[in-house]
Amino acid sequence: MRTRVLGAIAAAIFASLFVVFLYFRSPDTDPHAMRAKYGAAPSQFVDLGGGLTVHLRDTGPRGAPVLLLVHGSNASLQTWEPWAQRLQARYRIIRMDLPGHGLTGASPTQDYRPTAYADVVERIRARLAVDRMVVVGNSMGGGVAWHYALAHPEHVHALVLIDSVGQPEPGGSNDAPLAFRIARTPILRNIAAMITPRSLIADSLPQVFGDPRRVDAAMIDRYWELLRYPGNRVATLDRFALPPDVATPAQLAALKMPVLILWGAADHLIPLSSGEWLQRHIPTSRLIVYPGIGHVPMEEHPDQSAADLDRFVAGLREK
Template sequence: MVRRILLGTLTLIALAFAVIVISVVQFDVPREELVGQYAGGASQFVTLPSGASAHMRDEGNPDGPVLVLIHGSNASLHTWEPWVAELGDSYRIVSMDLPGHGLTGRVPGDDYTREGMADFVGELMDVLNVDRFAIAGNSMGGGVAAQYTLEHPGRISALILVDSAGIPVERKEEDVPLAFRLARMPVVSNVMRYVLPRSVVEEGVRKVFVDQSKVTDEMVSRYFDLSLHEGNRDATRMRFRSYASRDEEAFAARLGEIEVPVLVIWGDKDGLIPVSAAHEFKKRIPQAELAIFENVGHVPMEEVPEASAAAVRDFLASALAASSSTSPASPPAGAAVNEGGEAVPEAVE
């Protein structure tokens, strides 16, 4: 009798454990299963010389100055949709999913460093035959944008840093999304390769907004689904490992080399990268202009799109007018850009 009860109890425990495992274990999802939901409208896939298949969008005014938008860590080009809507009347806007993100996924060579991502941006702009452009980046993407500007100053007409990485900062651990904290732990990050509760993703998304009404189920689902894109979690682990060897102070020390017009946009309630970093960017890049928004978090382009885009519009109008160089003519959005088959953007239906 006791043995039967014990066996029954163990069976129930095993079943409960199996249910828990099934509910949290998440396998990679092939790109083909995500394209229909997240690659609509202007989305295209471009095969770069490095072999990467870049998910990108080329939108807005095909005859306007080019503005390139670089998203942050674990985000995607979708984060820029509000700015595309606000600025697309005047600018040709190119956005992309960086390596290890969104629908681009894992790339040949597995280079997910800041330098590698800047090279990726340059490859894409070469394929599009865009020689000169303004560039904006949020968070990790701001560091990538600054890196590209430092390495290719002749191609950049203006730089916009939105709650940008690149300055060593101190932050409260509780302000950092749990997913980021877990990704920094060697053993735990290996477990996260297969175990990713949706609640962890939602917590991370909510952390970057002050106005919680901006966080929708659709937004959380997109972040969660794209994190499961085949290869993205492996890429995230490699990327976070590369942070350990990165000398952020050495990078910050180079910021004074930037000579183009710079706009620094920040949310004053950003817990992930505090607003003190905005003032440090200004200190290191004297010509930088500051636009700080009250009661806003880490992603002003999504939380206050109208106000932040208006700041960008005013800044670019002045910066581009003052530029001594003119942008070479670029092909219209979505046009074939070379005579080789692989480098031509392929529209997604």
């Protein structure tokens, strides 16, 4: 009798959990619908070989200086739209969805290390037949940018790091953010790959901005829909399970090209002290700080940040 009761209780609990799972489960988005919504002209889908097709945009005059823009974690090439609108009349602007992001989807190699992303950047550069360029990266994309500059300095006219990763993180593994601990726990990881409510994006995205009012429903929808593009959620968890992308002082000292560092003083994700650390260790760098601005100055403060980049590149031409 007791066994039957316990069995009935277990079955009821399992059934309840299954109903909860079905209620909160967030299916993948339809790739055709996502391409129609976010991949219209001037988007291109470029086959780089090895099973990898990358979503990118290549706009602006072909004879102009080249800006190659690398987005951050869980973002997409859309993050650069404010800069593209302001700069593409006088620059050739190349921006892409890195593997595991946006409309590119998962990497066929499942390699999401920053060095692997730097290799994708090099394949794009070679495919588009660009010789020299100013490489710009935000957040995780900043790490990709400085890794690329170390591996291919002959193609990097200058480097721009915006609220970039790189500084060693204080504390031990117990201090890792919850999302990273989930990514390293198999059972929780499998659940997270299937349950991604819109409220998760709505609650977390405002933390990226100094002024949370910059986040609107369309932005929340875009992040939520592209995160659920087939393969992107598993790729995100794979990436979160990797160790932090940390630069050594020797690596930073090896960056011989001009480096501009842009930072939002109100960045709650990567604090200003990280930007100051990068400046101290990159001899050729200059730091510009934006009071009251968060993690993505190119979105939140586009007029001033684009003007600062413009002056920086103009200075390169004068040398």
